[in-house]
Amino acid sequence: MKVVIAPDSFKESLSAAEVAAAIAAGWRMALPATECIELPMADGGEGTTQALVTASGGRLEHCDVTGPLGEMMTAFWGRIGEHTAVIECAASGGLDLLARDQRDPWRATTRGTGELIRAALDVGMNEIIIGLGGSATNDGGAGMMQALGARLLDDSGAEIGPGAEGLEQLAAIDLSGLDKRLKTARFQVACDVDNPLTGPNGASAIFGPQKGADAALVQRMDACLANYARVITECIGEKVDTIAGAGAAGGLGAAFLAFFNASLKPGIEIMLDAVDMDSHLEGADLVITGEGRIDSQTERGKTPVGVARRAKHHGVPCIALGGSVPDEVEVLEALSKQGLKAVFPILPGVADLEQALSEADTNLKLCARNLAAYWQLAGRSD
């Protein structure tokens, strides 16, 4: 029997490769003869560079850039072949770079993403895959644009400051100093979600709280992004704020739509193609995916749903394991319609967050072992 194991990482706990290895080890405890194909996944968020570099035989490069709160840090990008770079915004502006009490989406900047793009262009890369997701930022990519030579100005003609805060003052965008190499480089943007820039489903409303924003700040940041959208339209003559994916990574998607030679795609689709998922699904009996948290955001194109849709296309059943899973039947049914037939929580008992994060490896193994035992009981194993 063949099981394809294609999970994302469990944030703050295990990488996607570690999750896949734990599930495979647990499954084999009950069904040792199973052929387990481990395919670590990512959807644009943290881990995307490593996953694509591993899948394509590339390597990581390191350089010093501006971190989420303006401090210098060493970040990385991936080099695949002679001309392709992979850059994830989480490498320099990721939520997991900050402790919970440091999260500050009002000030956090995407400047480091622009600096990573410059570093890749400097060494001749001209096909650039950008991963959007897992960000601590809500600046619409303003910091990135400034790092690449755009001038974002307030109504006195001075450069705006960093973060969502700066966008409150934004009155005009001057692209005359933008790095000329952006015209010839091709950007493929891998988005982890398909949210628009603003409004009730926008970047601030849906992802602001996990970055540390309270209700008042969510509203203020949404207004900042609406102002940004207005200035973008004045600058390029087009509206980008309602396009699916514009709200990925705190609105970075909108900057790529407006100012780059870029196409936005679900990140998981790029990943599935990179690992040649279609051929792995041939003859598979089951797909197991997963993520640390599975909830209504998962439906917006995150890894478990992307994997499930592809499995459904090939007629292979798909289930998921999560650290936390939906507690509403409506969400489970919506996931089921997309091919994710069942979602299992891995926690064996009541635990606080710290304990849940530190015991994820053991809990994944036990849960996978039980699933394999049940699969056998149901007469599905050979």
Ligand SMILES: O=C(O)[C@H](O)CO
């Ligand atoms: O980074 C974020 O804001 C979320 O992962 C959605 O893209």
